[in-house]
Amino acid sequence: MTTTTLNHDEAHHHDMPTGWRRWLFSTNHKDIGTLYLLFALIMLFIGGASAMLIRLELFQPGIQLLDPDLYNNLVTNHALIMIFGAVMPAAAGLANWMIPMMIGAPDMALPRMNNLSFWILPAAATMLILSFVVPFFPGGGTQINTGWTLYPPLSVQVGMSMDFLIFAIHLLGISSVLASINIIVTLLNMRAPGMTLMTMPMFCWTWLVTAFLLILVVPVLAGGVTMLLFDRHFGTSFFDAAGGGDPVLFQHLFWFFGHPEVYILLLPSIGVLSHVIPAFSRKPLFGYKSMVGAMLTVATIGMVVWAHHQYTIGMSLGAVTYFMIGTILISIPVGLMIFNFIATMWRGAMTFETPMLFAVAIVLMFTFGGLSGVMLAVVPADMQYHDSMFVVAHFHYVLMPGAVFGLFAGVFYWLPKWTGHMYDETLGKIFFWTNVIGFNITFFPQHFLGLAGMPRRIVDYNMMFTEFNVISSIGAIIFGLSHLLLLYIVIKTIRGGKKAESRAWEGAKGLEWELDSPPAFHTWTVAPQIK
Amino acid sequence: MSATQQLINNQSYKLKTASLTGILVAGMFFADISRAEYGINFPPPAADVAQEIYDIHMLTMQITTVLLLIVFGFVFYSLYYHRKSRGFQADQNFHNSWFGNWSWVVVPVMVLGVDLTIAGKADAVLKKVWDVPKEENILDVKVTGHQWWWEFDYLDHDIKVESRYVPEKESGDLYLREVDNRLVLPTGQKIRFLHTSADVLHAFWVPELAVKKDAIPGYVTETWAELNREGVFRGQCAELCGTWHSRMPIVVESVSPQQFAAWVDDQKAIKVAAAAEASADKTWSLDELMAKGKTLYDTKCAACHQVSGMGLPPAFPGLKGSAMVTGPIEAHLEIVIKGKEGTAMQPWGSLNDLEIAAIVTYERNAWDNNTGDVVQPSDVKQAR
Amino acid sequence: MSAKEHSGDYFIPDPSPWPIIGMFSLLITLFGGALAMNGVSLGSYLVVAGLLMFFYLLYGWFRDVIKENLSDCYNRQVDTSFRMGMFWFIASEVFFFLSFFGALYYIRNIALPWLGGDGYLGVTNEILYHGFENVWPSHGPGELGGEFQPMGAWGIPAINTLILLTSGATITWAHWGLKMDNQKQLVNGLIATIALGVFFVILQAYEYGHAYQELNLTLETGAYGSTFYMLTGFHGFHVTMGAVMLMAILGRSMKSHFSSHNHFAFEAVAWYWHFVDVVWLGLFVFVYWL
Numbered sequence A: 001m002t003t004t005t006l007n008h009d010e011a012h013h014h015d016m017p018t019g020w021r022r023w024l025f026s027t028n029h030k031d032i033g034t035l036y037l038l039f040a041l042i043m044l045f046i047g048g049a050s051a052m053l054i055r056l057e058l059f060q061p062g063i064q065l066l067d068p069d070l071y072n073n074l075v076t077n078h079a080l081i082m083i084f085g086a087v088m089p090a091a092a093g094l095a096n097w098m099i100p101m102m103i104g105a106p107d108m109a110l111p112r113m114n115n116l117s118f119w120i121l122p123a124a125a126t127m128l129i130l131s132f133v134v135p136f137f138p139g140g141g142t143q144i145n146t147g148w149t150l151y152p153p154l155s156v157q158v159g160m161s162m163d164f165l166i167f168a169i170h171l172l173g174i175s176s177v178l179a180s181i182n183i184i185v186t187l188l189n190m191r192a193p194g195m196t197l198m199t200m201p202m203f204c205w206t207w208l209v210t211a212f213l214l215i216l217v218v219p220v221l222a223g224g225v226t227m228l229l230f231d232r233h234f235g236t237s238f239f240d241a242a243g244g245g246d247p248v249l250f251q252h253l254f255w256f257f258g259h260p261e262v263y264i265l266l267l268p269s270i271g272v273l274s275h276v277i278p279a280f281s282r283k284p285l286f287g288y289k290s291m292v293g294a295m296l297t298v299a300t301i302g303m304v305v306w307a308h309h310q311y312t313i314g315m316s317l318g319a320v321t322y323f324m325i326g327t328i329l330i331s332i333p334v335g336l337m338i339f340n341f342i343a344t345m346w347r348g349a350m351t352f353e354t355p356m357l358f359a360v361a362i363v364l365m366f367t368f369g370g371l372s373g374v375m376l377a378v379v380p381a382d383m384q385y386h387d388s389m390f391v392v393a394h395f396h397y398v399l400m401p402g403a404v405f406g407l408f409a410g411v412f413y414w415l416p417k418w419t420g421h422m423y424d425e426t427l428g429k430i431f432f433w434t435n436v437i438g439f440n441i442t443f444f445p446q447h448f449l450g451l452a453g454m455p456r457r458i459v460d461y462n463m464m465f466t467e468f469n470v471i472s473s474i475g476a477i478i479f480g481l482s483h484l485l486l487l488y489i490v491i492k493t494i495r496g497g498k499k500a501e502s503r504a505w506e507g508a509k510g511l512e513w514e515l516d517s518p519p520a521f522h523t524w525t526v527a528p529q530i531k
Numbered sequence B: 001m002s003a004t005q006q007l008i009n010n011q012s013y014k015l016k017t018a019s020l021t022g023i024l025v026a027g028m029f030f031a032d033i034s035r036a037e038y039g040i041n042f043p044p045p046a047a048d049v050a051q052e053i054y055d056i057h058m059l060t061m062q063i064t065t066v067l068l069l070i071v072f073g074f075v076f077y078s079l080y081y082h083r084k085s086r087g088f089q090a091d092q093n094f095h096n097s098w099f100g101n102w103s104w105v106v107v108p109v110m111v112l113g114v115d116l117t118i119a120g121k122a123d124a125v126l127k128k129v130w131d132v133p134k135e136e137n138i139l140d141v142k143v144t145g146h147q148w149w150w151e152f153d154y155l156d157h158d159i160k161v162e163s164r165y166v167p168e169k170e171s172g173d174l175y176l177r178e179v180d181n182r183l184v185l186p187t188g189q190k191i192r193f194l195h196t197s198a199d200v201l202h203a204f205w206v207p208e209l210a211v212k213k214d215a216i217p218g219y220v221t222e223t224w225a226e227l228n229r230e231g232v233f234r235g236q237c238a239e240l241c242g243t244w245h246s247r248m249p250i251v252v253e254s255v256s257p258q259q260f261a262a263w264v265d266d267q268k269a270i271k272v273a274a275a276a277e278a279s280a281d282k283t284w285s286l287d288e289l290m291a292k293g294k295t296l297y298d299t300k301c302a303a304c305h306q307v308s309g310m311g312l313p314p315a316f317p318g319l320k321g322s323a324m325v326t327g328p329i330e331a332h333l334e335i336v337i338k339g340k341e342g343t344a345m346q347p348w349g350s351l352n353d354l355e356i357a358a359i360v361t362y363e364r365n366a367w368d369n370n371t372g373d374v375v376q377p378s379d380v381k382q383a384r
Numbered sequence C: 001m002s003a004k005e006h007s008g009d010y011f012i013p014d015p016s017p018w019p020i021i022g023m024f025s026l027l028i029t030l031f032g033g034a035l036a037m038n039g040v041s042l043g044s045y046l047v048v049a050g051l052l053m054f055f056y057l058l059y060g061w062f063r064d065v066i067k068e069n070l071s072d073c074y075n076r077q078v079d080t081s082f083r084m085g086m087f088w089f090i091a092s093e094v095f096f097f098l099s100f101f102g103a104l105y106y107i108r109n110i111a112l113p114w115l116g117g118d119g120y121l122g123v124t125n126e127i128l129y130h131g132f133e134n135v136w137p138s139h140g141p142g143e144l145g146g147e148f149q150p151m152g153a154w155g156i157p158a159i160n161t162l163i164l165l166t167s168g169a170t171i172t173w174a175h176w177g178l179k180m181d182n183q184k185q186l187v188n189g190l191i192a193t194i195a196l197g198v199f200f201v202i203l204q205a206y207e208y209g210h211a212y213q214e215l216n217l218t219l220e221t222g223a224y225g226s227t228f229y230m231l232t233g234f235h236g237f238h239v240t241m242g243a244v245m246l247m248a249i250l251g252r253s254m255k256s257h258f259s260s261h262n263h264f265a266f267e268a269v270a271w272y273w274h275f276v277d278v279v280w281l282g283l284f285v286f287v288y289w290l
């Protein structure tokens, strides 16, 4: 992809706002992107801190640190904060920074609304944290001990903290719907002349599909928790058999959102990989078209297989068979994506800078997690796995490599572009190795725990589960501490370091690399012509 | 003999286990260095359907392990040979080769083949496992989850077993895996489990039986099993059900049909005796009721209100000095019999008059509540 | 605030305080709401304060947008962005409603038959609810909310259907007026639409009163009451919002803000109105009629 016009951005430095207004009132996609990323980093640490408490409690049998309800509340918060606070905002941050630069647009299509969709997040985080804090005050009711899935009737028993959480989810929903609208409109309407849908960068495609998914499924979650709110306070009986409702209805609504959600978490990282792997293999992405097709297939099938989280609720043979086959079939498009990545590396000229290391780790470990997903999809076997630690192992193996590592790869890949400085490669590599090794020590043993019969979401367990829990907890501490290194590297890179060139990586391709590092406040004010 | 050793000694498992690669090998290593009662895989099944499930689990695990090795193989080959530092020149036209143009067909077809193998096998097992066989002399056991104990109703024999966790002092190494009253089941007979719940979701899970089903309040779900060996099988509640979700063990005692019949007769005799005692027109003394009440309270109520009567505020109110417990007896009886809707406090009306009288008397006098009230079974009868 | 001042030809608005204000208004409203629902009296004041702030925000934000529009900041491409944005917003609303329709479907066709003894979990009936029969409208085996009568389809609901369909026609008529630069037709069409919308809401409120007082049909009336009020309630809320938006558009039409080729705001509201209309048809068929 080449451009005929180069950037004319220098002239516009003067209208860059300064001080706190720059951040609070921003209508600039780069600043908002930075805000998103910063917010995500903070949330990663809060969510991670709760994970550390969880692992410390599970370090030994017995109840050491946490009351059972407090434990489960931490589990709930951990999941919600990681998913809605860390991964999704980080992916949205990347989208904000990169999409306009990649498609040659001056900004997001709706810049003011862009700021709104970011600023709702801190409000949501406030409500989420309040839901955790409120029970500590007299009269504040009970802790949220339901897990992130909020299944009634347990969630009807919980005190007022649940209402805070429900509203937090509404806010998160509004935020992601607004952000998705913005991204879709930007991608459909703001591409530089000459760039077609089938030539736009893969990261844009992944976000386009992600945004569609969000718009379709988040409102359903909002509807579900709204019904929950009404059941709690206004006497309705959506989820109460006595009135003709069914607690399982909530599960259907939740997972109708929840399963597409896991692909929402996955796809942006797949997008990042589609840039990182070609760049460091010095060779174009293998199978652009099949990648797009695979993604659309994942999204489509992903919308209709939600009940694989509910095999044990008592579904008819026909229903479970359908959901099982649908779920297993997802391995086809996802397998194609993995295949394309391997084929991109194949016969390339690879070098292994930190983003590429993460990319390779993702290809290997996400595949591992995905394959355990296929095991879970097999209904008779899931009669055993369901709600055991095996499931916890599965989803951390897909969530960490599939989502979080992809974001790390993206951050390292584009950090030079954003800051104008190269990060410290040695530190980057140390971070990678401690992170990946820590990760595997933490979550690999959980497979055994699950198979041996340890349920998830329990605060206390029998001695027979001790050893693997000890290993897992030690791994978690290594893993957790490694993130401090990430923080250090990022801060260090922002403050200084080797000057980055516009094309920071030898093999990097795409419009964003034709801009300065760091790019001017407004870029592509005149759209490049794509030949 | 530990579960692992059993697993290894058993010939058929030995073969299968040996054929496992990476995952299990690593696991075995850990298992060896650790002490007894150690599991890295499902415990040996105790029912034919559980065996089928075990087999399909092993099959998919093997298939996925092979796939994983293939992926690892290609990636590592490429990582080693296709490096810039080895001077490898990137093949810029790789994606334009025949393979590049058709891989989007070839790969999905291959994956589809594997998928269908797995799905086909699973489907066959599913057909056997899923629906409860229609049989005349099937043993119906209604399993009701409560916060936080299990109730087992033998519908055909009119007996009921309440099963609760045993505190660490008494259960020792089996803490959280041991209960006071076991679910006794006969071998060689098909058993139909009817799952339901009195409050929130629970899930009945005993790995050896390989049936896991959610207990949904207001609905009844079904599973079935036919035990093929005697033994004691332990499981746990597998659906988050609130504070003491970790304290809902399930212990199945699988016995021969003769032993089962004997057990049933015992239970019936106990039931008759209890009923007789409760309906005997007797006025009970404070001490008698206190003694009875303490045992009942400690088993049935202490999970929430604690043995100390202090409760776990804010979730569970303390009963020590509580206005309700030291106030009018009627209100106290009412909440115990009827429970309080929308909270974890369930109705206890299924206890007999004597039991309720004992518990209420106990609560009103224990922990310095010292109201001196003595509640007689007849008062309870009236309050109902 | 001219387009020239800004970079390139795509309009990038200046930094704006409205998003932050929007954040605070939502936070205060919902925080207050959570408190109010749990009987903390401070809560309701916060809700009121938050909503006032929200309306101030809407006012301010749209004032800016109108100002920018009138000073010709928006080119074709910006207009397209707005259109697409509105389209996808409505799409998300469709799925919001679908969750409630889905709940209705599930309860009527899956859950209740089980409770009544049919289908896969039919054994439920035998074990727990001997004698309960599944007939819609139902308030479940617990007979929650006591005896009630369902809402018939051919009284007010049918009239309301006519009203909304007519209002769909009047707004299209107004749109034609706009396209032909016929301001009078535009204004009259809008006034008629608003009048119909308001009339609809009044009838709906009357119907609720009737249901509560005479039919003993309340939110507590089991599954029927829950789904009935949830669906019609959220729809009524959308009609109200739509009517408010129409009023704003009417005001702008009277000030001749729109021209035959530049009237995105009008179209957005019209789309929204049609969407509300279509949802009602779904309601009429699935909630009242079948």
Ligand code: HEA
Binding pocket: A149, A262, A263, A265, A266, A308, A309, A327, A328, A330, A331, A334, A335, A336, A338, A366, A367, A368, A369, A370, A371, A372, A373, A374, A376, A377, A378, A382, A385, A386, A387, A391, A394, A395, A398, A399, A402, A403, B067, B071, B111, B112, B114, B115
């Ligand atoms: C990023 C997130 C993510 C991703 C991508 C996935 C991907 C998949 N997941 Fe996972 N999953 C979760 C996050 C995710 N999951 C979470 C969070 C939960 C728990 C939620 C909770 O209960 O709290 C969960 C739970 C969960 C369950 C429910 C378990 C239970 O509770 O009992 C199931 C069951 O089917 C499942 C299946 C799958 C499958 C089949 C895939 C597939 O998409 C995987 C596809 C990938 C591959 C298969 C690997 C690559 C392919 C090849 C190398 C080709 C060859 C392969 C074959 C021929 C098989 N997942």
Ligand code: HEA
Binding pocket: A044, A045, A046, A047, A048, A049, A051, A052, A054, A055, A075, A076, A078, A079, A080, A082, A083, A087, A146, A147, A148, A149, A392, A396, A399, A400, A403, A404, A442, A456, A457, A458, A459, A476, A477, A478, A479, A480, A481, A483, A484
């Ligand atoms: C994207 C999502 C995401 C991410 C990134 C993580 C990350 C981690 N999770 Fe995750 N987890 C979930 C999503 C996620 N999780 C979900 C959905 C559930 C299910 C919840 C439910 O059941 O309802 C769950 C549940 C869950 C459980 C099961 C609890 C239970 O069922 O009882 C456990 C237990 O080990 C766990 C551990 C961890 C650990 C150790 C990390 C680590 O990766 C965290 C690493 C990060 C940090 C540690 C932060 C940075 C560093 C610091 C804060 C410095 C300080 C460090 C030290 C003091 C050591 N998680």
Ligand code: CUA
Binding pocket: B145, B146, B148, B201, B202, B203, B237, B238, B239, B240, B241, B242, B244, B245, B246, B248
């Ligand atoms: Cu009962 Cu968990």
Ligand SMILES: [Cu+2]
Binding pocket: A258, A259, A262, A306, A308, A309
């Ligand atoms: Cu899923």
